[in-house]
Amino acid sequence: MTDSAQRPTPHVAIIGGGPAGLMAAEVLALAGVKVELFDAMPSVGRKFLLAGVGGMNITHAEPSEAFLGRYGQRRPELEKLLQDFGATQLREWIHGLGIDTFVGSSGRVFPTDMKAAPLLRAWLKRLREHGVNLHTRSRWLGWNPDGSLRIAGAAGERAVHADAVLLALGGGSWARLGSDGAWMPLLAERGVPLAALQPSNCGFEVAGWSRLFADKFAGAPVKSTAVSIDQQAPRLGEFVVTATGVEGSLIYALSAQIREQINSHGSATIYLDLLPHKSAAQIEALLRKPRGSKSFSNHLRSQLGLDGVRAGLLREL
Template sequence: MTPSSTLPRIAIIGGGPAGLMAAEFLSRYPVRVDVYDSMPSVGRKFLMAGKGGMNITHAEPFPAFVSRYGEHQAEVAPLLEAFPPTALRAWLSELGIETFVGSSGRVFPTDMKAAPLLRSWLRRLREAGVVFHTRWLWTGWQTPGQSLVFQSPQGGQVIHAEAVIFALGGGSWPQLGSTGQWQEPFRAQGIAVQLLQPANCGFTAAWSDHFKSRYAGQPLKTLTLRLTDSHAQTLKQQGECVITETGIEGGLIYSLSAAIRNCISQTGQAVVYVDLLPDKDVAWLHQRLAQPRGKTSLANVLRKLGLDGVKAGLVRELVPAADIHDAQRLAQAIKALPLTLLAARPLAEAISSAGGVDFAGLNEDLMLKSLPGVFCAGEMLDWEAPTGGYLLSACFATGRQAGLGAWAWLADQTATVEPPPV
């Protein structure tokens, strides 16, 4: 076995799923792989993502799967084609982690947990010779390229590597390591970085004090949202969300968060239309609302329609007083309640982020065109996706590509190194 001190070194900066997947593929070749992470342990955001069920990928047909990556589908699709959900599940099986497909098409480990997966993975990486350096914060380059400056527990350190893979994440959940602080040194080198913005996030709404004091934290179940996006396309999605002190959040909102955010960016606000009873039509509602009420209160009228609690509260909050007692207008409002959203919640509160290193500055192996031998992977690239396994899938796929790309680049630099298999 070749001593690690004589092997070419590849430094991976960031120990999340993208960085670990880069290490996974590089560990199969004769190189020294060093993973640096600023946190006391690696994979912290990965573990957080596993709380409530480790949704690792999605089993829907591939064309539908890649469509979830929206405006950056063209850049992400080839990477996912090279490492699709089926390949990811096969890799997990090799690791001893069996998976199953839930009723929604989401894929989970059979035990639903992230920790056993991460433990098995780290054990295999260490056995393969991967070296982990925790509490090592990358602060920049000594010289552009492979001379890396860190702040470590032992003080300032300069490390030279033959190739470097950055997998530092975006800007969400900064307390778990994804601080976005890498943007400044990247931009200082002339690397194009699109502004990091919240994705899969909640939005601010101007609730009355009465409404938010009574309903904050209450779930809104079985409703449909409709939005006309900045491209004049009508988007419609059914699901659930949650009222918050500041506005609204949850899976249904996250699925439309990119479109909502872009509308707010262009016009200062976004109006989404809430269908509180998606299984009923306006005619059905009008027929029942037009019947004489007698002494029946509005609350009881709404309850008989299936609107009580927070849904009834939302009607009172958003329907003008003049329309409450007009059967036709109230029926129409229940099917298309206009909710004005004013701003995305802060990036630190978001599940993930949009923006990052521009794909135009990368080659097909995710190497920076301006810095040969330097690669980028994961959420620090300029793409976004909804929850549902799409985020992790792209992190794994980009990490794999960056790892293989780094090896291929070394092959071009060193005559004794064989290129990786196809």
């Protein structure tokens, strides 16, 4: 009998049933590790399913340099990881689950059916086939003095012993879906240094939307626009006007910079270019054309194509 045959199978407990926890469970199970995953909610992947409501954007098919640039100051830490398992490998992994994907006009990658549930079902089926034990309605309460995990379930609290614990706990953005940040005091008690949870990938309030503008344009997409902040190169894309501010992919891409400016100064200023494909000289020349009896609004529409919410923004700001 070899030494490896005598060695017991390592046992890892994973806390958290979001995508990070599920992916960790798959990697460990494929390596021959006994895996138990615990999640406080009645089912795993709840926030993942919520992402599917908006079409389930999985990743982006843009060139790797642009893709890596999205990680800002964290790029040096993440670049090697993304080279090993980046957007291409993620799509291949999804295809291995029997889910086809496509690249949209914006470069974003989606499942062909634009849904999260089929992908999650296929993923959970694979995990169970590899022996991963999923424990739902099982909230982690910290550690016992002997190092075992305190897990509270419907039948009360129990101790779980494992060779290692992997924490995939999420943030504090969706308490009703399990991301409640309740784990922070548990780690703080053990002397783990923690960074404060901050908003990310989020919308922002705008001071001073008029009632008329908000009532008329809340929910309207602002397409083919460039947004910049802190004299950085503008990003092209689209965002959505809300009743109180702005949200959408273009805003999310800049959310870290906007957040940091708010943290430093109490507010942030972003710059909109509603006509990013026209130079200032071209715009001036078009506006100088005689407008005759047309109103200025009609002149903007006929010469620059500015109407609807984009014309509303021009007046509002």
